Amino acid sequence: MDTDFTIDDTAWRRLLEGVAAHFDELTRMRGFQYYKQGRVESLALRDDGVHVDARVKDTRMHEAAIDLGYIAGSTCDCSLERGCSHLIAALMQYAEQCGRPIQAIVNARAGVKIAHKTGDGIGAGSGTGRPGPSAGASAARTGAERGGEQPNAGRPALRSGGAVSPRPRPTLTEQELTELSVAQWHERFLLRKGPLHMHVRTAQEAGALLDELQAMRPELPYALEQLFNLHASLFVLEQMVKPAQADWRQSGLFMGFHAQQALDGLVAQTRQLLEEKLALASGSSAYWRHLLETAALLRERMLTEDKTLHCFAPLYQSLWLHWLSPASAGSKPLYEEELQQLQAARQALGNALSPLPWTIAQCLLLLFLERDGEAFRLLRERGSSLLLKPGHLTALLETLNGAGQWERLRDWLIETGPLLTGFRADDLAPYGDYWSIVAGQLPEAEPAMWDTLAAMLPFSRKIYEQALAAHGKWERWIDYQIYSGEEPLSFRVGDLKPIEKEAPELLLPFYHQAVERYVLQKNRDGYKAATKLLKRLSKLYARLKREERWEQFFAAFAGRNSRLRALQEELRKGGLLS
Known part of the structure; x- marks a missing residue:
């Protein structure tokens, strides 16, 4: 069987055209997640050099067969009749094997449009598997080399015959991205958005706008590329959220099913970006300023978003957990400064402040600083008014679990348990799982576990029973069933x-x-x-x-x-x- 993975520019372009025509944006985003998670178990090129067989793991193993010459003829044994995310993941693995840029598949539609306009190839790449310069990036560099935007770029220019020519499309060079603030990046994004992307309510519209923003940039150093991709996603996310919040006072905050699905998908994709290690060597990096500006932007969005949306709060947490954590580029002075910024925001925003994300953000920073007592006092002060859900604590508890700090994790479980009342058993299951881990690693914590779970009854019933069964406390288990009248x-x-x-x-x-x-x-x-x-x-x-x-x-x-x-x-x- 032939294992020489190569593809020429013409075949690569045809492949991307097939991807653009056959796979929607949401499918490509999900396929990218599968690829990043390493779910492509195997990939083999047939002897004819045109067909690729792959095995992709989802809830079960799926068999995918790709026809490189006719993408629409590719098949997968999953239940979807149209192109699925398993095929996209396999195509991305194939592109990596060929040394072609993965990003070209993610942004296939924009790359194809630009290639048709310019006549260039699409994402020839450098053979590294990292996203290489796309046709959009090449066009952006060409525009920059010719002088970038002109003073009258905002007005339509006149040709000699009096016809109106299209205004130059805003682009960003590496130098501009380095020198401008992230707020100015977003201003350029807004200019690029234009009337064609006035409304962003579906996954297809969000994907089209993301493709448009990706076409603005040239090939970049990897750290700057990561920051650019993050802000492109944040910009699109804000375009989806702003109209919903603007209409809230008149009609109550409501998003349709497809809009909510697109929003959730974009948030998940953005969190995936933040979970990749940021390629910054130290705080002296030329892009450190952009990282701090990113933290400020997410803080402002998080503290002012409607509580029913909950989009920017998890992204703020992911930024501090992965890019600014103690294990990454974070430091105690940085956390102290952020705590001061959160306190100042409370004074500045007043009643407009969203109290739950504000509280959780401080708790995370205090956890980094090992000032758990202050975090506990903050939670007690806010109490039941926070409407704390188990999912809000996941980032805090998982940080301690990942660090193996069992005593601290036990204390956090004891402190937060009484605040988690009124939730279904399934919602409390992760909380119970953390107790199981602590009791296994720290046997002396077992009495505290029983006391805490018993105090949370009847809401903790399921995890309480499961814990009793796991530890063989059958007498107590039977007594509880008799007491509760169970049959x-x-x-x-x-x-x-x-x-x-x-x-x-x-x-x-x-x-x-x-x-x-x-x-x-x-x-x-x-x-x-x-x-x-x-x-x-x-x-x-x-x-x-x-x-x-x-x-x-x-x-x-x-x-x-x-x-x-x-x-x-x-x-x-x-x-x-x-």
Whole structure:
């Protein structure tokens, strides 16, 4: 089988044209995530040099077959009838093998449009697998070399015949990106946006605007490229969010399904960008100023966005967790300065401040500074008014978990548990998982876990029961079921198997009480349930080698209820009475 992955410029251009025509923006974004997560398990070029076979892991392994000469003819065994993200991920892996730029596939539509206008190839690349200079970048450099924007670039120019010529399209050179502030980047983005991208409400519209912004830049140093890509995404995100917030006072904040789906996809894509290590050597880098300006921009957006959107808060957290964390470029003076900025923002914004992200942001910085007590006091002061959700704590708890700081993680779990009330069991599951980790690493934390989870009842019921079962606390587990009035038949047989194996005698009172409740219902369904449970009791007594005790009980039970003919019938059907 041929493993020589090469592709000439003409074939590469045809491939990108096929991608642009056959895959929408959301599919390409998801495929890029799969590629970055390393889900392409294998990739093989067939002997004909035109077909590629790949295996891509999702919820299960998918088999993809790519036709390089006719992309629309590519197939995947997933449920989608049209081009899917598994094929895109495989195509990106193929591009990497060929030394072609991955970004060219992500931005295929913009690259194809520009290539058709200029007649150039698309993203020839340098054979590195890193995004190389696209046709849009080449066009941007050419414009810059000719003098960049002219003083009258904002006005339409006249040709000799009096016809209006298109105004020059704004671009950005490497020097401009280095010298300008990120706020000025966004001003250029706004000029580039133009009337064709007036509304951004779907994934396709968001992707088209992203493609347009990517066409503004030349090939850049990797760190500057990372910052540019982040701000391009932030700009598009803001174009989606601003109209929704502007209409809020008149109609209440509401976004349609497709708009919300596009928004969620863009936020996920932006977080993916932030999770890549930033290629800055130190705080003395030429781009350090841009990084701090990025932090300021995200802070301002986070503190003023509507609480129902929750777009910029997770991005602010990701910036500090991945690009400005203690393990990256962050430092104590930087965190102290950011805390002061947050306090100043509270005074400046007043009632316009969003209290929840403001509080969580401070807690994260205080956690970095190992000033947990101050963070706890801040959470206590805000209390239930924050409407804290388990997901809001994930960044804080995961930071401690990743660092293996079990004592601190235990203290955070104790402190935040009482604030997480009113949520479903599934929402609290991650919180319970952290307790399991702490108890496994720090056995002396177990009493604190029981006390905290018990204090959170009834909301913590599921994770409390799971913890009891995981630690073999069967007596306490049975007591809780009896106390809460739970029925044995509401559990699957497999759920009770561990107790039958390890402590079967604990099930006796649980079953006996339930039998009496079923009989008191005085109906056929109750009698059937009682009979079913009595059969389990019979086997349980035999397992305990207490057959005599069972016979005494059942004789008394049958005699006491001899006038209940329906019950007697059910007992005979069950083989308990002759």
